[in-house]
Amino acid sequence: MFYINLKRFIKSPVFLLGTLAYMIILYLMQPVHTATGIEDISNTALSTQTFSFFYFMMISYEFFYQIRRC
Secondary structure: OHHHHHHHHHHOHHHHHHHHHHHHHHHHHOOOOOOOOHHHHHHHHHHOHHHHHHHHHHHHHHHHHHHHHO
16 A cells, blocks of 8 residues: 555655645755754744644645545
8 A cells, every 4th residue: 555655646746746845845944053952953843833734734635535536
């Protein structure tokens, strides 16, 4: 089942473009300065949490839609 989902992921332009955009935006959201402690690392993770939630929600919706369609 994992390989079937991986093949579906690679063949779909929605998944590939969405993942590429997610990685680029996530990289741009990271602060430029180096982290000096656990506070900076946790603040960075919390600032990208909402964006990651919406990305994974979109990906799971597309997977379930394609599985149900087939």
